[in-house]
Amino acid sequence: MSKLPFQTLKAFSDAHPKPSNRHFQYGTAGFRTLGSTLDSVMFRVGVLAGLRSKRLDGKTIGVMVTASHNPEQDNGVKLVDPRGEMLEASWEGHATVLANAATTDEFLTALDALVKAVKIDVSKPARVVYARDTRSSGPALVAALEDGFKALGIEARDAGVTTTPILHYLVKAINTKGTPESYGEDSEDGYYKKLSGAFKKLVAGKTEPEPLVIDCANGVGAHAAAKLAEYLGNSIPLVLENIATSTPGVLNESCGADYVKTTQRLPPNLVDKLKPGQRACSLDGDADRLMYYYLDERGHFYMLDGDKIAALVAAFIVDLVRLAGLDSEIKVGVVQTAYANGASTKYLSERLPVKCVPTGVKHLHHAAEHYNIGVYFEANGHGTVLFSPTTQEKLAKHEPSTPAQSTALNHLINLTQLINQTVGDALSDMLLVEVVLTHKSYSGVEWNSLYADLPNRLVKVVVSDRNAFRTEDAERRLVSPHGLQTRIDELVRRYGGGRSFVRPSGTEDVVRVYAEASVRSQADGKDYPHVIGTSTYVVFVTELAFRVAGLVYDEAGGDPSRRPKEFL
Ligand code: G16
Numbered sequence: 001m002s003k004l005p006f007q008t009l010k011a012f013s014d015a016h017p018k019p020s021n022r023h024f025q026y027g028t029a030g031f032r033t034l035g036s037t038l039d040s041v042m043f044r045v046g047v048l049a050g051l052r053s054k055r056l057d058g059k060t061i062g063v064m065v066t067a068s069h070n071p072e073q074d075n076g077v078k079l080v081d082p083r084g085e086m087l088e089a090s091w092e093g094h095a096t097v098l099a100n101a102a103t104t105d106e107f108l109t110a111l112d113a114l115v116k117a118v119k120i121d122v123s124k125p126a127r128v129v130y131a132r133d134t135r136s137s138g139p140a141l142v143a144a145l146e147d148g149f150k151a152l153g154i155e156a157r158d159a160g161v162t163t164t165p166i167l168h169y170l171v172k173a174i175n176t177k178g179t180p181e182s183y184g185e186d187s188e189d190g191y192y193k194k195l196s197g198a199f200k201k202l203v204a205g206k207t208e209p210e211p212l213v214i215d216c217a218n219g220v221g222a223h224a225a226a227k228l229a230e231y232l233g234n235s236i237p238l239v240l241e242n243i244a245t246s247t248p249g250v251l252n253e254s255c256g257a258d259y260v261k262t263t264q265r266l267p268p269n270l271v272d273k274l275k276p277g278q279r280a281c282s283l284d285g286d287a288d289r290l291m292y293y294y295l296d297e298r299g300h301f302y303m304l305d306g307d308k309i310a311a312l313v314a315a316f317i318v319d320l321v322r323l324a325g326l327d328s329e330i331k332v333g334v335v336q337t338a339y340a341n342g343a344s345t346k347y348l349s350e351r352l353p354v355k356c357v358p359t360g361v362k363h364l365h366h367a368a369e370h371y372n373i374g375v376y377f378e379a380n381g382h383g384t385v386l387f388s389p390t391t392q393e394k395l396a397k398h399e400p401s402t403p404a405q406s407t408a409l410n411h412l413i414n415l416t417q418l419i420n421q422t423v424g425d426a427l428s429d430m431l432l433v434e435v436v437l438t439h440k441s442y443s444g445v446e447w448n449s450l451y452a453d454l455p456n457r458l459v460k461v462v463v464s465d466r467n468a469f470r471t472e473d474a475e476r477r478l479v480s481p482h483g484l485q486t487r488i489d490e491l492v493r494r495y496g497g498g499r500s501f502v503r504p505s506g507t508e509d510v511v512r513v514y515a516e517a518s519v520r521s522q523a524d525g526k527d528y529p530h531v532i533g534t535s536t537y538v539v540f541v542t543e544l545a546f547r548v549a550g551l552v553y554d555e556a557g558g559d560p561s562r563r564p565k566e567f568l
Contacts, residue, residue: 012151016043028506030078035137046148050126058125062171065132069258084172084422086362131159163287165425196231198418213280217256221287289381294444306377307344323408333371382424457545463556466504515545
C-alpha cells in the first residue's frame with residue numbers, strides 16, 4: 001500500500017496554520033463559525049474529502065462552503081457522501097480530530113492514524129466536486145480548500161457559486177452517471193431541466209397560478225431562482241425579491257426563511273409588495289429551507305412553515321397512492337423533530353405514522369428511508385420526500401387498470417423527478433408546494449386551515465459552553481446540566497401545561513429554547529384563528545420561553561450584569 005504524500009502535505013499545511021485559540025467541531029451542518037477563522041479547517045477538509053473518496057473507491061464526494069442561514073460574517077463547510085446525503089456520522093469525528101490538530105506534525109500524525117484506522121488504500125483515485133454560496137469570505141476559503149485538494153492530488157471539479165441542494169444533486173448525478181439509477185445530467189442545467197420538466201408535466205392542463213413572490217434572502221438562491229424561472233417559462237410566474245447578492249451586510253438580514261420562522265414576521269421590505277392573499281415564500285442563505293406565507297385583507301400575516309408543508313404534501317401523496325391503486329403496497333410515513341408544532345403532529349398522526357428524531361437533516365433523512373415514501377420536514381422549512389428504490393421500481397412496473405389510476409401513477413412518477421431526494425431543497429420544495437396547491441385549487445387560506453398552529457416561541461441563549469447541554473428522547477429532555485430538566489418541568493406545569501425543551505444548537509454557539517402553548521381551550525377560551533396577533537396565548541408562551549431562557553442562562557453561569565433584560 002502506498003503512503004500519503006507527507007512532504008507535499010507538510011508544505012501546504014504549513015501555509016494554513018490552525019489558530020491556537022480555537023476549537024472546531026463538525027456539527028449538524030459541518031463546521032460553521034466566523035469565516036475569518038476557517039482557513040486551516042478548509043484546507044484540512046479538502047484533504048479529508050480526498051481520503052473519504054479514496055475510502056469509497058474513488059466515488060465523488062461533495063464539499064459545500066456555506067453558513068446557510070447564519071449571519072454574513074460566518075461561513076462553514078460540509079461534506080456530501082456519494083449518494084448525495086450528508087457525511088456518514090462516524091467521519092464527523094474524524095473531521096473534528098483533523099481540524100483540531102494543533103500543528104502540521106500533529107495533523108500529519110492524525111492523517112496517518114486515520115488512514116490506518118479506517119483502512120484507506122491511498123493509491124486509489126480521489127474525486128470531489130465543490131461549490132460555495134455568495135458570502136464574501138467564500139473565495140479565500142475555497143482557495144484554502146483547493147490547497148487541500150492539491151496536497152493530496154485530488155481530481156477536483158469546481159461547481160462555482162451555487163446552492164447547497166444543487167451541489168447535493170450534482171454529487172448524486174456524477175456518481176450515478178451511466179448507471180440504471182442515473183439521477184439526471186451531471187450539470188446545473190441538468191438540475192433545472194429535470195425540475196422544470198417534471199413541474200410542467202404535473203401542472204399541464206391546469207390553470208396558470210397567480211404570481212409567486214420569492215424572498216431570496218439576498219443569497220445564492222437568487223441566482224438559482226432566476227435560472228430556474230427561465231426554464232419554467234410561463235408555467236408559473238415568479239417575482240424575485242431580495243436578490244442583492246453582492247451588497248455587503250444584507251445576506252439573511254431581516255429576510256430569508258430563518259428570519260421569517262424565528263420572528264414569525266414578513267420580511268419588512270415585502271410589506272408593501274404583497275397583495276392580500278398573494279402567496280410568497282422565503283429561501284435561506286443557501287436555498288435549502290423554505291417558508292411560505294401570505295397577508296389577509298387586514299394585513300395580518302399567516303406563516304406556512306415546514307410542518308404545514310409536510311401536512312400538505314403528505315396528504316397529497318397519500319391520495320395519489322390510493323388513486324393509483326397502490327395503497328396496500330406503498331405506505332407513506334412522516335418524520336419530524338421536537339420543534340414540530342404540536343397541532344401538526346396531532347393532525348399528521350391521525351392520518352399517518354409519524355416519527356420524531358433529533359434536529360438535523362441527516363437524522364430525518366435516515367428515519368424517512370425506513371418508509372416506502374418518507375416525508376420529512378423540520379419546522380424551519382428544511383425537508384424533502386424520499387421514495388425508496390423498491391417503491392420507485394413498483395411505480396415503474398405497476399400496470400394501472402383505469403385511466404384515473406394511470407393519471408395518479410404518472411403524477412407519482414413525475415413527483416419522483418420533481419423532488420430533490422438527496423436533501424432539503426427550497427426550490428424543488430417550492431415547486432412541489434405549487435403543484436399541490438394547483439391540483440387542489442387551494443389558496444394559502446385553505447392550506448393554512450388544515451390545522452391551526454399552537455402559539456410558540458423560540459429563544460436563543462448565548463452560553464460559554466453549549467456542550468454542557470446534553471439531551472435525550474429526540475432532544476425533548478435534558479440530561480445535563482443535572483437538575484435543570486426538573487426545574488423546566490416545574491415551570492411548564494406552573495404555566496398550565498404546554499411544552500418547552502432546551503437543546504444546544506449544532507450550528508451556532510448558543511442554546512435554543514422552544515416553548516409552545518397547550519390546547520387552546522385551556523387558556524382564556526377565545527378563538528384565535530392564527531398564531532400571530534394579540535393573543536393571551538402568545539403572551540403566555542413568550543413568558544414561558546423567557547423564563548426557561550432565564551433558567552438556562554443562570555445555570556450556564558452567565559454573567560448577571562449581562563443577563564438579557566427580557567429573560568425572566
Ligand atoms: C442546519 C441543518 C438543519 C437543522 C439546522 C439546525 O440548517 O441542516 O437540518 O435544522 O441546522 O440548526 P441548530 O442546530 O443551530 O438549531 P442550515 O439550514 O443552517 O444548514
